Every structure is written in C-alpha cells, then in structure tokens.
Amino acid sequence: MALTGPRQCGKTTLARELLPADSVNYFDLEDPASLVRLDEPMTALSELKGLVVIDEVQRRPDLFPVLRVLADRKPLVARFLILGSASQELMRQSSETLSGRMESLELGGFSLKELGADAQSRHWIRGGFPLSYLARTDTDSMVWRKSFIQTFLERDLPQWGIVAPPLALQRFWNMLAHCHGQTWNAADPARSLGVSEPTVRRYLDILTGVFMVRQLQPWHVNLKKRQVRAPKIYFRDTGLLHQLLGIRTRLELLHHPKSGASWEGYVIEEVLNTVKPDEAYFWATHQGAEIDLVLVKNGRLLGVECKRVDAPKLTPSMRIALEDLKLERVVVMYPGHQRYALADRVEAVPLVAAVKGMTGLFFK
Secondary structure: OEEEOOOOOOHHHHHHHHOOOOOOOEEEOOOHHHHHHOOOHHHHHHOOOEEEEEEOHHHOOOHHHHHHHHHOOOOOOEEEEEEEOOHHHHHHHHHHHOOOOOOEEEOOOOOHHHHOHHHHHHHHHHOOOHHHHOOOOHHHHHHHHHHHHHHHHHHHHHHOOOOOOHHHHHHHHHHHHHHOOEEOOOHHHHHHHOOOHHHHHHHHHHHHHOOOEEEEOEOOOOOOOOEOOOOEEEEOOHHHHHHHHOOOOHHHHHOOOOHHHHHHHHHHHHHHHHHOOOEEEEEEEOOOOEEEEEEEEOOEEEEEEEOOOOOOOOOHHHHHHHHHHOOOEEEEEEOOOOOEEEEOOEEEEEHHHHHHOHHHHHOO
16 A cells, blocks of 8 residues: 655644554664665565555655565465655556555645535635644644745755756746636746756646645637636645735735635535545636536536635636536635535535535535
C-alpha cells in the first residue's frame, strides 16, 4: 500500500498508529539511522515479518525492485506500507516495478466532512493542514503556515528539482496565488522570473506533483463554439493561499478581491475529496459560458457551480452548460443553509451538506 499526500498532512501520524516509530519494522528515510540500516536493503527487509513501514520512500528509488521481490514471496510473511510526499515521482518509480502489486491511497488534510458543518468558517480560512487548523489562535495558525511555506521554498522545492534562488521561488509562489481560479498562462510568470515558459510549466507540474496545486483540465465537446483549452490553477489548501495573499481574518477574506476564487477552490476540493469522481474538468467558452466543475462518474455527467452568495440564482451559463454538455444535473454549492430548486435539473445546495453524504446529493 502506498500512502501519498503533502508534507504535514498526517501520513506519518497515521502510520505510527499502526506501528510505533521505535519498531524495528519502521524506517524513516529522513532519519540517518534508518538510511544506514538500509545500506543493504535486501538483508535489512527480508527477515522482517508483519507490517513494515517505509516513510518518505521517494528518497530511495532503489528500494522498489527489492520490494517487488519481497512482495512476490510465497508465503507472504510481510506487508509493506510506503509513505511519500512526491506523487508523480513516487508513482513513476513504483509503477515500473510494482505494477499489480500495490494499491495507492491519497491522504489530504482535514476535510469538512471529517470536521463537521460548524467548522466551515475556520476550515476555509485556515485550511486543512492539521497543525494549521488546530492552532490555538489565528495568529498561531498564520505562524505555522508562514514557517511551512518558508521550509517548502528553501528545502523541499530544491529537493524536488526546482533550482532557483529562494526569492525567485517566493515570487513564483505569490504569482500562483494570484492566479488561483484562473486559466493558466505561462507567459507572464516566465517574463517576470526571467526564465523560459517551458521552465515555468515544469515548476507548475512539480508543484502539482507534490500536492500543492491542482491543474483542473478543460472539458471538450464537439461544438461550433470556441472552447477554453488551458487548465485552471487552484491551490489545494486555502490556508496556504490566504497566507500568500496576506489574508489574516474571516472579515478580510470576505472583503478580499480573491474571496470568490478562494471559495470556488475550497468547494472544488471538498467535492472532489468526497465524491471521488472518475474524472473531473471545468468547461468554458470564449463567448463567456462556463461551468466550474464537470464530474464524470460511472459514465454519468454532472455540473457543479460554486457561488459565494446568499441566494444563488439560475444563470445563462447554467442553461447553456445543461444543453451543450448534456449534463444530468447542475448543483450550485453556496455557503448558506437552505436547499432549493432553481430550475428543472438545477439545484442550490449548501456546502455543509457535504457532511451529510455528498455523493448521494450528486449521483442519486
């Protein structure tokens, strides 16, 4: 089993609920002692029985061929739980050698479904990282997020292949925050950083692979209308987004120009984490019609709109999306408390309904 997710989201905490950190079966590849123990990996791992945990496994890609051999033993005397913070690299390495032998599970921060409806305001402003959400005060939460971003820029990104001065990376990170909820155009960030557009795209792909950014791809149908073909960019954690935008309180968030985009990204993450669709896209045309989220599950199509308003209304875009995309339904997610119909196959639904079984709301 591969358990992936961003740093500080709780992977190690969960693994240590299953196996104590001082167990001979526990390897933390950020611990020099564990690295020394794995100098001869086949010797170190072959005699172990039961559950074996290897944390930050992407640091030792040479372990995957060894794990393949150990997973093929008959009888199987040990099972391996591997943890990683770099999704693309980890999956590439593991798929080459562990195909058909490994199941992957992505772990994120706290979700609204886990926290309950009363947590929505705090969860939106602080994000889902446990130490940010659980901080004693808003100031403590901000201090943690500031430290997380600094460590991420100065230590983690260089390890994952982004080699640039920390100040330049900070500027790129801030640029991405201002691009949140917008279609991606590499030209402006590349020009500002003094690098090529392919380099900026590589930076973005790396940030996507380490669970910081989501690139929501466009949905295409055979229409005569010109459709948007660039992905939309979202920070996956709104707490980090707000930190980079200098938003400290709920009042500041509600009056900030990026408030609507922040709500949109927040809803999208909650919907995707709960519904777990087969595929997810957005749809937009150059004439102005759009739908924030197109979900595909079991061959069915559903549209989701994210509106930070007190009482959503039916818009021309919703009607156009229903007709052009042949959507089964459109659900408008908003921060209120009342669920009501806007039109045939269009319904306004409070986000807090996520804690009461969101899948049933979307795919009846």
